[in-house]
Amino acid sequence: MGRPLLLSCLLVILPLGTAQAVEPIPIGLTYPRTGNYKAEGLELNRGALLAVDVINSGGGVLGRPLELLGENSASRKQAAERNIEKFAQLGVTMAFGGATSDEAIAAGKRARELGMLYFATLSYANDVTGSQGQRYLFRESNSAxxxxxxxxxxxxxxxxxxxxxxxxxxxxxxxxxxxxxxxxxxxxxxxxxxxxxxxxxxxxxxxxxxxxxxxxxxxxxxxxxxxxxxxxxxxxxxxxxxxxxxxxxxxxxxxxxxxxxxxxxxxxxxxxxxxAWTWRVPEQEKSPEGQTFVDAYIAQHREYPGSSAASAYSIVRQWADAVQRSGSLDSGAVIASLENHSYRLLKDEQQWRAFDHQNVQSxxxxxxxxxxxxxxxxxxxxxxxxxxxxxxxxxxxxxxxxxxxxxxxxxxx
Missing domain, CATH: 3.40.50.2300 (Response regulator)
Structure with missing residues (x-):
């Protein structure tokens, strides 16, 4: 009689536990899986996934796990804009990526219209944070x-x-x-x-x-x-x-x-x-966390990480930290938390500069x-x-x- 009773208790408890599962926070990566920059896109995806793993193993963001959503842009701005729209429908409040400056500028504009933050990765034109810079766009990579x-x-x-x-x-x-x-x-x-x-x-x-x-x-x-x-x-x-x-x-x-x-x-x-970064930089700049990233990447992929992977990794980590500091997923609150914030992650000190949202780094x-x-x-x-x-x-x-x-x-x- 004891075993049937235990089984019926489990049948009651398990659905309750499932119903109370914490809903993940989605973030969106728009990147080239095909086309001219597909090799860089692969690195972006790998770096982002590694950051999500690190964050989730540490308890997530605001007590919730992160979920990475990825869409192929093929480095085309129209595709990047559609990806941003799809992410918005799925509840994404932060998107990142891009392998060209025109793509980043277009995706950033659409993100602003939807109240979403956008972080540009491999987008080097001065215009990105210069003449086309705007409040909802941050650039992690260096400029021309x-x-x-x-x-x-x-x-x-x-x-x-x-x-x-x-x-x-x-x-x-x-x-x-x-x-x-x-x-x-x-x-x-x-x-x-x-x-x-x-x-x-x-x-x-x-x-x-x-x-x-x-x-x-x-x-x-x-x-x-x-x-x-x-x-x-x-x-x-x-x-x-x-x-x-x-x-x-x-x-x-x-x-x-x-x-x-x-x-x-x-x-x-x-x-x-x-x-802006090579796998040798953490050693040169005496960055323990940067070396941990290098070692983890090598363990997963049997190759050294490049600057594309480092950029995506840094963006996810930095956005998550800003959400934690502000206690909110609201874009305005996260922007305020990022502006003029200085940090050390994969190298020496970096800063998200307030007046142009350029990441200032060696x-x-x-x-x-x-x-x-x-x-x-x-x-x-x-x-x-x-x-x-x-x-x-x-x-x-x-x-x-x-x-x-x-x-x-x-x-x-």
């Missing part, structure tokens, strides 16, 4: 200005008075980066420092080859390739076949682990660019190691030497710079 400042200082010190040639993507980020780097390297004279433009969508091998042949025919010492994703990979492979890396110093303003993997270490060897000039050096590392993925470092305050545009870009619109709306 920040990359240009650290590169400009390094190149001026170590490779002065050189002649430049630019190959530029015809979009917001490409134009922004070209302008910032020309200023930083005193190469504004377009007659002396020539350029070619690559279409933002639908570029073909002939486009890349024509631009590279024009660069080869110039008298430039420095070839600046302002491209990302598959555009960069294809251009770099053609440049290698043409032997341009033996004739010119190649500069890629925004480097990443994924582009070295995709193009190949032999093709990318010796290229100079910038990163930025690094890096150089791709030789293939032989890379192959000697345990996971054969130790791609970068850090060759120069600049503090965030020195790299980021000042309030005066920002106000000049904004014109009459001097507050975030």
């Amino acid at each position: 200005w920040m990359s240009a400042k650290v590169l400009g200082e390094y190149l001026t010190w170590h490779m002065p008075r050189r002649r430049y040639h630019y190959i530029v993507l015809d979009d917001t980020w490409g134009r922004s980066t070209e302008s910032a780097l020309r200023t930083a390297t005193s190469s504004q004279d377009r007659a002396r420092n020539g350029y070619s433009v690559i279409p933002a969508k639908g570029a073909h091998r002939a486009d890349y080859l024509k631009a590279l042949q024009k660069a080869a025919a110039s008298e430039a010492d420095m070839l600046v390739i302002v491209l990302l994703g598959d555009d960069l990979m294809r251009t770099m492979r053609l440049a290698s076949n043409l032997g341009l890396s033996k004739k010119m110093q190649i500069i890629v303003p925004n480097l990443s682990k994924s582009i070295v993997q995709e193009a190949g270490p032999s093709v990318m060897a010796g290229v100079i660019g910038t990163e 930025i690094y000039a890096v150089k791709v190691k030789s293939r032989n050096e890379i192959m000697r590392s345990p996971l054969k993925q130790d791609y970068f030497d850090i060759i120069h470092r600049m503090d965030g305050e020195a790299a980021a545009p000042s309030l005066d710079d920002w106000q000049q870009e904004r014109g009459d619109n001097l507050t975030l709306q």
Whole structure:
């Protein structure tokens, strides 16, 4: 008689327990699973999932677990806008992602209309937190200005008075980066420092080859390739076949682990660019939590994390901390908690600056190691030497710079 009684008690208790389960808090990642930047998208997803695991193992946010919702944007702004709308219908109050600046700007605007916070990841155009900046948008990644400042200082010190040639993507980020780097390297004279433009969508091998042949025919010492994703990979492979890396110093303003993997270490060897984070940074900046992130990522994926994974991880952790501090999921309360908040997570001190919502952080000039050096590392993925470092305050545009870009619109709306 005892066992049937116990069974009936369990049948009563279990449904009650299920009914009282804590509802998770959904957050939305809009990222490229397909298209030009799918490798970066994979890293974004991995970094976000790791952050959710860490937060949930520590009790969640406001006593509730996080749930990551992911939607493919294919790096297209229309798809990103639709993803934001879908997230809003599912009760999301914070979305993040993006692999292009145009995508981030469009997604951020739609998020603001829906009262949702949006954090831009791989979106480097100055416009994102400059002329197009707004109250509901924060950027974790560095801007084109920040990359240009650290590169400009390094190149001026170590490779002065050189002649430049630019190959530029015809979009917001490409134009922004070209302008910032020309200023930083005193190469504004377009007659002396020539350029070619690559279409933002639908570029073909002939486009890349024509631009590279024009660069080869110039008298430039420095070839600046302002491209990302598959555009960069294809251009770099053609440049290698043409032997341009033996004739010119190649500069890629925004480097990443994924582009070295995709193009190949032999093709990318010796290229100079910038990163906001590499897996070596926690050790250099004496960041125990950053090293814990590196170790956890390696344990899960048997490879080193890149800056894309670090950006997504940091965003989720920082938003969760802001919600905890404010005690609310309300966007206005979270914005107030984030503005001018300083923290240490994966590197040295960073700050969410109040006047433009740019994450102010140290930025690094890096150089791709030789293939032989890379192959000697345990996971054969130790791609970068850090060759120069600049503090965030020195790299980021000042309030005066920002106000000049904004014109009459001097507050975030």
